[in-house]
Amino acid sequence: MNNNNKHTVAALAIAMVTLSPSVFSSALPSDLTWISNLDEPLFASPEAKRGGTYRTYMRSFPQTLRSVGPDANSGLRHYFMDEVPKLAHSHPITGKWIPQLALAWAFGDDHKTVYFKLDPNATWSDGERVTADDYLFMLKYYRSKDIIDPWYNDFFTNHIDTIEKIDDHTIVIRAKVAKSHDELMYMINLPSNGLQPRPEHFFKVGKDENNDGIDDNFVRKYNFKAEPTTGPYYLDKVKKGKSITFKHVGKDWWGYSNKYYQHRYNVDKIRIRVIRDMDIANKHFEKGDLDSFMLVLPDLWHEKSNTEPYQNGYIHKVWGYNQVVQGAGGLWMNTATPLLGDINVRRGITYATDFDGLIKNVLRGDYLRKPHGFGTGYGDYGLSNLTPPPFAPQKAIRYFEKAGFTQIGADGIRLNGKGERLTFSVTYSSPARTPRVAYLKEQAKQAGLELTLNLVDGSSAFKYILEKKHELAYLTMSGGKIPAYWEYLHSSNAKPQTNNHTNYRSAEMDEKIAAYLAEFDTKKKQAISHDIQKMSADAFLVVPGYMAPFTREAYWRWMKFPTPAMTKETHYLFSNSLYLTLGTYWIDLDVKKETKSAMKKGKTFEPVVVVDDTYKP
Template identity: 70%
Template sequence: MKKHFNCSAIAIMVLSCNTVFAAALPSGVQWHSNMDEPLFASPEAQFGGTLRTYLASFPQTLRSVGPDSNSGLRHYFMDGVPKLAARHPNTGNWIPQLATAWAFGDDNQTVYFKLDPKARWSDGEKVTADDYLFMLSYYRSKDIVSPWYNDFFTNKIESVVKFDDYTIAVRSAIKMTDDELMLQINLPSNGLQPRPEHFFKPKKDANNDGIDDDFVRRYNFKSEPTTGPYYMDKVKKGKSVTFRHVGKDWWGYSNRYYRHRYNVEKVRFTVIRDNDIARKHFEKGNLDTFGLVLPSLWHEKANSKPYQNGYIHKFWGYNQVVQGAGGLWINTAQPLLDERNIRAGVTYATDFDGMIANVLRGDYARKPHGMGFGHGGYDRSDNTPPAFNPQLAAEYFSQAGFDKIGADGIRVNSEGQRLSFAITYGFQPHTPRIAYLKEQAKQAGLEFTLNLVDGSSAFKYVLEKKHDLAFINMSGGEIPAYWEYLHSVNAKPQTNNHTNFRSATMDRLIDSYDREFDLKKKQAISHQIQKIVSDEYLIVPGYMVPYTREGYWRWIKYPTPAMTKHTEVMFSVVDLATFWIDQQEKEATLAAMKKGKTFAPVTVIDDTYKL
C-alpha cells in the first residue's frame, strides 16, 4: 500500500498520523469540460518529418528542477507539456488537457479534477492520481534543491487529495476566485504537473519523501518520462539533442483540442554557438526555421538569394500575449541609486522612445509601465511611460547635489564624484540599443557604461545583485506577480527583486494583495503597487514585442489564420505547434533548387490579432 503525506480537510479519513485516503466526493459537485470551443489547428496537417533547429549552448542539465535547470530545453520537460487544463488561445476559456473535467468547491480554495484515463507517460505507464500525490512530495523535497518550488508547493498549494485513481482535489492555501485558482494550478512554468512515481526509485532516501538524497547528481542527465507528445530520444553531449514523437497513438489525440497539432515526428537541436553561423546554416537548408525578430535580421539580412528565389519565406504574426515586467531595473542598494532624485534623473535621461524609433526602426512598442502590460483591470488605466526629458533629469540630478558639469560633460558633485552607472545586459546584438541610451543620456550629464555579460551569466550577475542598472525583460502571467520583484524579504541575492527595493508600505500592500479574495479590491491594491513603482522610479519601462517574426523553408506549412492571440513562437513544438512539414513540397523544392528553378518571394503578415 502506498503512503502519502498530503493531509487535507476535504473528505478524508485518517488511518494513522501520516496515511490518508479519500472518502466520497462532496454532493452537488458541478463538472465543467468546455468541449465546444473553436478549433485552431488545420485538418490538412500532415504527420512526419524532422524539424531541424539549433541551441546556442548545450544545457548544463536535463533536469526540469534544481540547479541550472532553467535552460533552453526546460520548455520540453516542463513548461510546454500538458497541465490539468489550459486557456483556449483565442477565447480565453479553460479547456481540458490531462483533466477531462473540473469543478469548484464552495470554500473558494478547492478545485476537483477528473483525470483522463487515456493519459499515458511516454514509457507507456498510466497517469493516475498517485502521480499527483507523489508530485507534492517531489516538489516539497529539499533533495531537489529548488527553494522556489519548495516554497510554492508548501505555501501556495495546501494539499492534493485522491478520491480514486482518476479523481483528485487540489486545495489552495488561500481563498481565490475560480479563475485565479485555475491559473495558479495550471501556470505553464509552475503549474501542477504529475511526476512519474514509477520512474523515481530512490536508493537512499533519509527523508522518506520518495526522492533520492543525491537527486541533483543522479538525475542530472537522465531523461524522465513525459505526458507530452515528445520525449528525449538521443543526446550527444555538447553536440545535439533529439526529441521523438510518441506516435500517432499519443493519448492526447483523443482530445479534440490536440488534434492536428504536434505534427513533426522528430525535433533535432544542433548546438551552434554563434547566431550568425546558425543563420548561414539556415540559408543553406541545414535548418528549417530561424527567428527574425531583430530588426536588423528582418529588414537587412533576410534578403539573400534563398529569400529572393522564394525558397525561404518570411512570416510576421501579431499576438496579444501578456508582457512581463522589464526595462531598466535600478538597483536601489547601490551607492547614489538609493536616492529617489537620482533614480528620477536616470528615468528621464533614458531615451527608450528614441531607441525604438532610431535603432529598432519603429518595430517595437513602448511598455506603459515597468511592471508590464496586458493584465486587464490589474493595470492602471493612466499608466504612461515617462518620456525622455534631459532638462527635467538635470533638475533632479542638481537636487541630488550633482549641479556641476565636468570637463567631459558628465555631472559631478561637490566631492568630485562623477554621475556614472553601468548598464548590465546579456545579448551582444543589444549593444547598439544600449549604446544609443548612452549617447542620449549625455544630454543630461549622465554617463552610462556598457557591461555586456554573455548569456546566462548576465542573469546570474543580476541575481547576485552586482548590477547598477539591469536591461532585462521578464515573462509575465495574466495576474501580475509582485512579491518576487518588490517584497523586502526578496531584497537579497538569488532572487528576482532586481531593484533591491525595501519598503514597509510596499510589503503591506503586497501581503494584502496576495491574501485578497475580492477581485475589485485586489485590482485596486495592484494599482497602488504600480503607482509606488512609478513614484519611486524603480524600473524605467522598456519596450515590448507583440509579435513573432520568423523565416522558414517553403515546405513548412501552417493553418490560416496562422496566429492565435497567444501564439508566441510560430514554429515551435512547445507552443501551440499547429505547423507541419510537407514532404512532397520539400522534395519538389530541393529538386527545383538543383535545376536552378526559382519561385516568387513570399512575405506573410498575419495581423489578425494586432492591437
C-alpha cells in the first residue's frame, strides 16, 4: 500500500504531539520509517454542533454487555468493540490507514512485525491512561479459556505471535505468518476484533485457578458489567429490558486531539429504547419520540413515509449509496442435519428458492442479488463470475429425486422411500421479513419443497443459530476488506457458538484455508481465495440472497449531517440499535426548538428528500 505521508520519529513528534524522550528508545531499530497519513481528506463537517440526546430504539434487549464470550456476537457489540478506536483505521473514502490510538506505525523487515507509537493523550472513560500494559493484558485476556470464546482464543494464539512493550507508549506486534503491509494492518485493526487494549485495572481477578490473569467466573461476573472504553461514549444507564443510555465522555475526550475525530460524535447522549414492534416504533418516531427511523424496507420508503409529518416538512428522507463489503447472506443450510448433509438436497433447495422473484415482486426491485460463493466487494480477492443460481423448479426436482425424494404427497410435497417429507424450517429474526420468507415458501412448493416459518425474536434468533439449532437460517453476515474464511468454513468451527452456521466440514477446504492464512504473496493469496469461493459455491452451503448497497433513513429536520452525506464506508447516517456509525451527524437544538414551535402553530416547511448517489454501483 502506498503511503503519502511518511515521517521520521522527530518530524512526527513536531507534527502531532510533543512526545517524551522514551520515543527514541534504543530498543527500536534505527532505520524505521514512521507512517501517519495525516493528509487524507476530512469527512466530518466543521458546521457540526455539540449537544442534545439522540433517541433511537432496539427490538430486543441484549443478552449480555460483554463483547466476547457466549451471546456476545449480537446486541450492542458494535458499540462496545467494532466501532471503538483501534490502533489505526481505514479511511472511509480513500482506504488509507489513518491514526486512532496509534499516532504512527512502522514495519519491520520480516513482514511480520509492526511498531506502534501510542497516543499519550489516550485515556479510558474512567480517566485512567491507556498504556502499553493494556495491550499486554489484552493478549492474556483473549487467549484465556475463561472468556469461553474459541474464535478469539484461536485468533490471538495462532495469528498473533507476541506483543512487546518498548516503553509506556511504544509497542511491537508480531504476527505468526508473514503478510503484506496492508494485510498486517488489516489483521491488527479488524473491526470485529482489532487489537484494541483491555483495561487491566478494571478486570480485578478473583478466582484464577488457571493463573492467566482472568477471573475463572468471567462470563457470569461480567455479563452485565460495562467496562471502561477508549471511545467517545461510555455506557451510562441500563434499565434491563427497557433501555440503554450511552453518555459522551465530554468535550475533553482524548480523541479530539486527532484531526480525523474532530467534528464527530457530537451528541451528548445516545438513548436506545426497547420497542419490540417496528410499526409501533414508527409511530413513536412520527410523534417525535425518536429522532430517526430506518426506511430500507421498500414499503416504508415507497408507501409509509408519506404521512403528514413528511408532507409538512417536519420529517425528511435520505437515500445514500455506499460501497461497503457485503458478506455472505441468504439461506444458510445446516449440513449437520441428516437431510441437509446430502448435497443433492442442498442443490435442490438452491434452485427451488426464488430470490430473484422476491427482489422483483416484494422488494420493488430496489435490491441486488448476491453472487454465489461467500460475499462480494472483496476486489481482487473475489470472483466476478459466480452468478447466483436462478429459480428453476424443474432442475430442483431432478436434484431432489437424486436424493431419493421421488414420491409426491397429497399436498404436493415430495417424500422419500422412508416417508420423510421434504420440509425445512427457516429461522429468521424480524417480522418485517415474514412476507419475504412467505414468498419463498409459496414459490418452493413448485418443486415439492415445504419451507416453514420460524420467527425467533431479535438477538434470540442469532443465539438460536449460534447454537446450531436451525435447519435453514435467513441471515446476512458482515464482511471485511480481506475475506475471512476460517470462522465460516473450517471444520474446527463446526460446533456451537461459532460462525460456521452451516456446520460444514471438509478436509480439502481446511487445507485451502490453511494455505490462504499462510500465504504471504498477495497474488497467490487472491488465487487461493478464488478457489475457496468456488469450492463454497460448489458445496451449495448458502443460497445467495440479496444486498442493499445503500441506506435509506427518515429523520426529524433538526438532525443534520455533512454534505455530501455519504462516504464509501457509511453503513448508516445515524446511530441505531446496532451501529454507532461514523458519528458525523449532529442535532441542531435551535432548529428543534423552531420545529416544535412550528408544529404547535400549524406552520409547515417544504418536504425534503436527499439522494446521495456519489457511490452508486
